[in-house]
Amino acid sequence: MTTAAKPSSRERLLEAAATLTYRDGVNIGVEALCKAAGVSKRSMYQLFESKDELLAASLEQRASAYVATLLPAAGDGRSPRERILHIFEQVESQSGEPGFQGCRYLAVQIELKDRNHPASRVAHRIKADLTAFFRTEAEAGGASDPDLLARQLSLVFDGASARAGIGADRLAGLVAPTVTTLLDAADMR
Amino acid sequence: MTTAAKPSSRERLLEAAATLTYRDGVNIGVEALCKAAGVSKRSMYQLFESKDELLAASLEQRASAYVATLLPAAGDGRSPRERILHIFEQVESQSGEPGFQGCRYLAVQIELKDRNHPASRVAHRIKADLTAFFRTEAEAGGASDPDLLARQLSLVFDGASARAGIGADRLAGLVAPTVTTLLDAADMR
Numbered sequence: 001m002t003t004a005a006k007p008s009s010r011e012r013l014l015e016a017a018a019t020l021t022y023r024d025g026v027n028i029g030v031e032a033l034c035k036a037a038g039v040s041k042r043s044m045y046q047l048f049e050s051k052d053e054l055l056a057a058s059l060e061q062r063a064s065a066y067v068a069t070l071l072p073a074a075g076d077g078r079s080p081r082e083r084i085l086h087i088f089e090q091v092e093s094q095s096g097e098p099g100f101q102g103c104r105y106l107a108v109q110i111e112l113k114d115r116n117h118p119a120s121r122v123a124h125r126i127k128a129d130l131t132a133f134f135r136t137e138a139e140a141g142g143a144s145d146p147d148l149l150a151r152q153l154s155l156v157f158d159g160a161s162a163r164a165g166i167g168a169d170r171l172a173g174l175v176a177p178t179v180t181t182l183l184d185a186a187d188m189r
Numbered sequence: 190m191t192t193a194a195k196p197s198s199r200e201r202l203l204e205a206a207a208t209l210t211y212r213d214g215v216n217i218g219v220e221a222l223c224k225a226a227g228v229s230k231r232s233m234y235q236l237f238e239s240k241d242e243l244l245a246a247s248l249e250q251r252a253s254a255y256v257a258t259l260l261p262a263a264g265d266g267r268s269p270r271e272r273i274l275h276i277f278e279q280v281e282s283q284s285g286e287p288g289f290q291g292c293r294y295l296a297v298q299i300e301l302k303d304r305n306h307p308a309s310r311v312a313h314r315i316k317a318d319l320t321a322f323f324r325t326e327a328e329a330g331g332a333s334d335p336d337l338l339a340r341q342l343s344l345v346f347d348g349a350s351a352r353a354g355i356g357a358d359r360l361a362g363l364v365a366p367t368v369t370t371l372l373d374a375a376d377m378r
Contacts, residue, residue, distance in 0.1 A: 023302065024302065025216070025300060025302055027214070027216040101299075101302055102299065106299075106351060106355065107299050109355040109357075110290075110291065110295075110296050110299050110300070110351065110354065110355060111214060111299065111300050113212065113213065113214055113290055115355070115356050120355075124355070124356070124357065127357055128357070131357075148362070148363070148366065151358055151363050152363065152366075152367050154348075154352065154357070154358070155345065155348035155349055155352055155358070155363065155367065156344065156345075156348060157348070158347075158348045158351050158352055158357075159343075159344035159345060159346070159347045159348025159349070159351070160344055160348070162295060162299065162347050162348070162351055163343065163344055163347055165299065166295065166298040166299060166304070166309075166313070167304050167313070168298075168313065168316055168317070168320075168343070168347075169340060169343070169344070173337070174337065174340050174341065174344065177337065177341075178341050178344065178371070181370060181371060181374040182367070182370060184374075185370040185373075185374075
């Protein structure tokens with residue numbers, strides 16, 4: 001295709017839900033979402049059972065872009081240690097972008113305060129996938145305790161993005177030495 | 190005094206705001222807050238300029254109890270390393286309590302998404318006080334880079350409480366080894 005298809009109502013709603021909940025929080029109203037998407041409430045409810053389902057679908061849809069910007073390419077020839085550090089370089093770099101509010105998958109769970117909400121379930125799974133990535137690399141790099149290292153890296157990931165998101169830390173000179181110390185302590189190659 | 194004074198309207202509003210925003214989020218309505226406190230909206234607005242101010246005051250009021258449950262007693266004779274580890278033992282222990290949703294001062298900032306909100310300002314200051322405590326202990330313990338260690342400990346604190354709050358990690362076997370590794374790397378006594 002040489003011309004981009006005009007986004008459908010569904011696509012515009014997903015985009016509006018992702019953008020507005022990230023910027024304003026999960027309590028953004030249906031009216032505001034529909035207005036931003038240029039879609040009637042009636043159409044929205046024909047496409048999504050509820051606002052909760054729209055929110056869950058918008059997180060799901062963002063997941064592949066999220067993974068692509070964060071994770072190194074499969075089989076890029078770098079060592080597990082370098083592949084892990086790559087992720088934290090992305091976090092540090094993203095945290096300097098205007099409008100950065102931390103990891104959307106952490107924020108949505110903190111805001112919803114309901115682990116059974118459909119959007120919490122999606123966010124939980126996407127974050128568990130990141131921990132699984134760390135676990136795989138930790139094992140490939142010969143970490144002394146891959147489970148522990150994967151949990152530690154997930155903790156640093158969330159702590160770093162949360163603190164940058166609220167403006168408590170700018171991350172420069174913090175994330176790389178912290179991750180390096182943990183990788184060294186785990187005897188990671 | 191041998192008998193506890195009946196809590197005032199102001200105290201009941203502060204308590205309701207602290208409890209309900211922690212449980213349900215910052216978007217809890219004024220009606221719900223007044224109902225829980227048994228105070229009329231008219232009285233609320235005589236005591237607080239706005240819901241935002243009530244929320245800020247409730248965070249402020251909780252700060253001393255928060256510090257007391259988290260921080261070691263001044264001059265308790267323990268080493269700076271032990272005093273730092275004490276805080277993380279508290280985090281791990283608190284994270285197992287029913288209704289735990291992570292650090293309220295982190296959550297409120299993530300939810301409000303507005304660094305100039307009066308409640309964000311209070312929360313930001315209380316968290317900066319914790320980083321300052323880490324900085325003081327790091328220096329007293331001869332850390333090679335007290336600023337870096339204080340930032341690292343704050344990052345672990347927020348990462349740990351956030352991940353426990355959303356149910357992504359139970360923290361057992363995670364926090365103590367992570368903090369110990371960072372303290373060792375900083376040559377902390």
